[in-house]
Amino acid sequence: MSLIPENLDELRGKAREFALREFTEEKIRKYEEEEKYPEEIRRKAFEAGFLDMSNPWGMLVAMEEFCRVDPGLGISALSAAFGSEVIMLFGSDYLKKKYLEPVLKGEKISGFAVTEPSAGSDVAGIRSRLERRGKGYVLNGEKIFITNGTVANHFYVLARSSPPPSPEKRHHGMTMVVVESSWPGFEAEQMKGKLGMRATSTAHLKFRDVEVPEENVIGEEGKGFYYVMTFFDISRIHVATQALGIAQGALDMFTEYIINNGLNNRETYQFALADMATRVHAARLLTYDAADRLFKFAPDPVKTSMAKYFAGETAVYVTDLALKYTGMQGVTSKLEKFYRDAKIEEIWEGTNEVEKLVISRMLLKKR
Amino acid sequence: MFSEDQLLMRSTAREFAQRELAQRAEKIEKEGIDNELRSKLASAGFLGAMLPSKYGGSDLDRTSFMLVLQEISKYSPTTALFVLLQHSLVGRTLIRDLSLAESYVQDIVSGKTSWTLPLFQRNLKLDGGRIRGEIPYLPLPRADFLVSYADPKTLVVIKGGVTEVRAHHSLGFRGLGLSHVSVDSVAEKLSQVEVDPTPKVLDEASLEVAAIALGMAQASLERAMDYSKSRRAFNSLLAEFQPLAFQLLEYDAQIKALERFIYSIKDNESLEAGEAKLLSIDLAKRMSRISLQVHGGYGYFEYTGVEKFYRDSAALEAMVSDQVGEKVKLSVLLLGVEPKI
Numbered sequence: 285m286s287l288i289p290e291n292l293d294e295l296r297g298k299a300r301e302f303a304l305r306e307f308t309e310e311k312i313r314k315y316e317e318e319e320k321y322p323e324e325i326r327r328k329a330f331e332a333g334f335l336d337m338s339n340p341w342g343m344l345v346a347m348e349e350f351c352r353v354d355p356g357l358g359i360s361a362l363s364a365a366f367g368s369e370v371i372m373l374f375g376s377d378y379l380k381k382k383y384l385e386p387v388l389k390g391e392k393i394s395g396f397a398v399t400e401p402s403a404g405s406d407v408a409g410i411r412s413r414l415e416r417r418g419k420g421y422v423l424n425g426e427k428i429f430i431t432n433g434t435v436a437n438h439f440y441v442l443a444r445s446s447p448p449p450s451p452e453k454r455h456h457g458m459t460m461v462v463v464e465s466s467w468p469g470f471e472a473e474q475m476k477g478k479l480g481m482r483a484t485s486t487a488h489l490k491f492r493d494v495e496v497p498e499e500n501v502i503g504e505e506g507k508g509f510y511y512v513m514t515f516f517d518i519s520r521i522h523v524a525t526q527a528l529g530i531a532q533g534a535l536d537m538f539t540e541y542i543i544n545n546g547l548n549n550r551e552t553y554q555f556a557l558a559d560m561a562t563r564v565h566a567a568r569l570l571t572y573d574a575a576d577r578l579f580k581f582a583p584d585p586v587k588t589s590m591a592k593y594f595a596g597e598t599a600v601y602v603t604d605l606a607l608k609y610t611g612m613q614g615v616t617s618k619l620e621k622f623y624r625d626a627k628i629e630e631i632w633e634g635t636n637e638v639e640k641l642v643i644s645r646m647l648l649k650k651r
Numbered sequence: 652m653f654s655e656d657q658l659l660m661r662s663t664a665r666e667f668a669q670r671e672l673a674q675r676a677e678k679i680e681k682e683g684i685d686n687e688l689r690s691k692l693a694s695a696g697f698l699g700a701m702l703p704s705k706y707g708g709s710d711l712d713r714t715s716f717m718l719v720l721q722e723i724s725k726y727s728p729t730t731a732l733f734v735l736l737q738h739s740l741v742g743r744t745l746i747r748d749l750s751l752a753e754s755y756v757q758d759i760v761s762g763k764t765s766w767t768l769p770l771f772q773r774n775l776k777l778d779g780g781r782i783r784g785e786i787p788y789l790p791l792p793r794a795d796f797l798v799s800y801a802d803p804k805t806l807v808v809i810k811g812g813v814t815e816v817r818a819h820h821s822l823g824f825r826g827l828g829l830s831h832v833s834v835d836s837v838a839e840k841l842s843q844v845e846v847d848p849t850p851k852v853l854d855e856a857s858l859e860v861a862a863i864a865l866g867m868a869q870a871s872l873e874r875a876m877d878y879s880k881s882r883r884a885f886n887s888l889l890a891e892f893q894p895l896a897f898q899l900l901e902y903d904a905q906i907k908a909l910e911r912f913i914y915s916i917k918d919n920e921s922l923e924a925g926e927a928k929l930l931s932i933d934l935a936k937r938m939s940r941i942s943l944q945v946h947g948g949y950g951y952f953e954y955t956g957v958e959k960f961y962r963d964s965a966a967l968e969a970m971v972s973d974q975v976g977e978k979v980k981l982s983v984l985l986l987g988v989e990p991k992i
């Protein structure tokens with residue numbers, strides 16, 4: 285049984301064609317070296333219909349195919365609506381119209397801001413404060429490592445709105461709000477010098493007495509933590525897909541290396557290839573299985589975290605093995621970039637360790 | 652394990668690295684090794700470490716030199732590899748024909764001029780007094796002098812006439828640079844003797860390379876340990892989480908065992924030296940991956956100073972060995988049979 289709807293071949297082909305045409309060697313290196321967000325490519329990808337949230341399988345396959353050619357450009361092009369799921373699921377009609385619509389029309393870019401200098405994995409440990417003032421709120425705090433940080437028009441921001449009721453209930457009293465980057469008191473500073481993914485924008489955000497109107501609260505006050513976790517159950521599938529694309533791309537390059545160098549009959553290379561291909565296939569099955577459940581409105585966080593964890597690890601494993609056997613050619617080719625890009629997949633949207641915690645806690649809870 | 656002299660050398664190198672490299676490491680990656688640092692490395696006696704003192708060398712034994720490389724590598728693998736390259740130039744290449752090269756040797760050892768040599772194959776031809784051709788992988792492409800074999804028997808010094816065809820996007824050792832260059836220059840012949848034609852300078856330096864990789868693994872472990880004792884998540888120190896602590900414990904044991912193994916080997920050409928090299932590079936790769944992971948999002952940024960070990964260890968693997976060729980050679984030593992299939 286194939287987990288993926290058959291009618292995706294055409295979309296996959298289209299996505300691959302787009303990536304091969306637009307992500308030229310020259311552009312890949314330019315955006316990487318300048319550490320610049322590829323606005324031009326985002327626009328083209330949007331116009332070509334790849335950022336279509338009404339077609340989730342289509343987006344998934346596009347992410348895979350884009351990352352297979354270049355992860356940095358691919359992710360930037362397809363993550364312009366980052367975090368929008370929280371509005372779709374929990375936002376008011378007002379928020380949907382004001383913030384979701386322009387993003388879905390490709391006119392605006394969004395970001396999702398949870399991590400802080402002193403708390404990442406431990407989401408409940410964040411310190412940003414959202415305080416009532418008059419009819420609205422005032423936001424103070426900092427966010428770090430925020431994707432789309434220098435280019436987004438607005439952010440979905442998690443902050444503490446009331447103290448935790450008890451040490452066990454640290455995740456209570458957190459609220460998500462929409463904050464526009466043009467508002468007074470907002471500041472974004474690009475964080476340069478990443479190991480990889482340099483074509484993605486990453487920023488340190490600061491909020492100093494930023495006034496947030498009441499209607500910009502997403503869903504209910506105090507339920508922000510829950511919204512973030514729900515979002516992760518969706519976004520981790522996309523992250524697994526990024527990792528899958530990276531692994532597949534490295535496998536492509538390794539296969540080409542074997543053929544170009546006439547190494548088809550050497551067992552060392554045969555075994556390495558078999559090893560990589562097996563893991564890539566397993567990662568794909570895990571990812572598509574988790575996606576299939578989500579797209580049928582029955583997400584399974586255990587399966588999602590398994591996919592994200594395994595695919596991330598596979599991206600690192602495959603790029604590493606490919607480098608090992610391609611020597612100087614490898615470390616001076618596009619493969620070296622894949623190796624650097626891949627490592628983020630074990631960190632963002634929940635580290636490998638956090639995914640393992642999710643998997644085991646859920647499994648134990650079920651019993 | 653070490654004599655007093657060796658321990659003294661280690662602490663000298665450690666102090667040097669802390670003083671001169673700790674703050675500068677990131678800059679070295681961006682701007683390379685400048686004249687000032689080169690002079691300091693020379694004054695510390697590192698550039699001619701194992702050379703006899705009559706040539707300006709420090710007369711160190713190999714163990715001491717390895718300790719120097721290991722300590723430098725903890726802060727700047729680029730600088731450690733630079734020192735090894737300069738040393739390979741004098742120790743393994745020029746010194747072989749000192750009558751011609753003595754003044755050059757002194758220039759290198761004293762840090763007066765900068766030198767380089769091709770890492771792998773080169774395609775150079777002598778034509779009368781000129782030398783022409785290409786070098787696909789040249790570190791330090793802007794060095795004052797280039798030393799290369801024109802053919803297996805002829806060593807030449809080339810000054811000028813080296814044009815960069817392409818600067819490689821290299822995964823690691825960014826401070827050294829790595830370029831594909833073309834050469835068209837006047838060549839000064841240094842030797843016309845039977846020398847080992849091996850094109851890979853680092854091949855003969857398994858133990859030195861192992862020491863560099865060991866330094867990377869140790870630094871990665873030390874940083875992860877420090878961070879795990881200061882960073883908190885879920886109201887606990889990272890070091891309080893068993894999987895994280897146990898992993899660091901396991902790697903501490905592996906690193907200690909490897910260190911003893913490396914320093915117990917006497918012969919750089921032995922099976923053990925080759926094994927130690929492969930093992931230490933592998934360990935450096937795995938340990939740096941863990942260290943980066945322990946640092947979470949911070950680990951992914953250059954300013955944290957751990958991602959370079961992740962890049963450099965993988966680059967080192969490519970630079971010093973062709974995985975398969977090296978393993979075939981070592982397997983023959985181990986098994987007496989050549990694994991060809």
Ligand SMILES: Cc1cc2nc3c(=O)[nH]c(=O)nc-3n(C[C@H](O)[C@H](O)[C@H](O)COP(=O)(O)OP(=O)(O)OC[C@H]3O[C@@H](n4cnc5c(N)ncnc54)[C@H](O)[C@@H]3O)c2cc1C
Nearest residue numbers: 398399404405429430431632633635637892944945947948
């Ligand atoms: C390029 C980039 C882009 C990013 N984009 C975004 C973004 O758009 N929005 C956003 O909100 N965040 C973003 N992040 C942040 C990212 O999600 C966090 O870095 C990640 O969640 C880890 O948090 P941390 O960095 O604080 O590490 P920490 O939480 O401090 O973790 C450090 C290490 O400890 C481990 N650890 C933690 N708890 C445990 C435990 N209980 N048991 C065992 N091990 C544990 C972790 O797995 C990790 O290895 C981004 C990060 C990067 C690098």
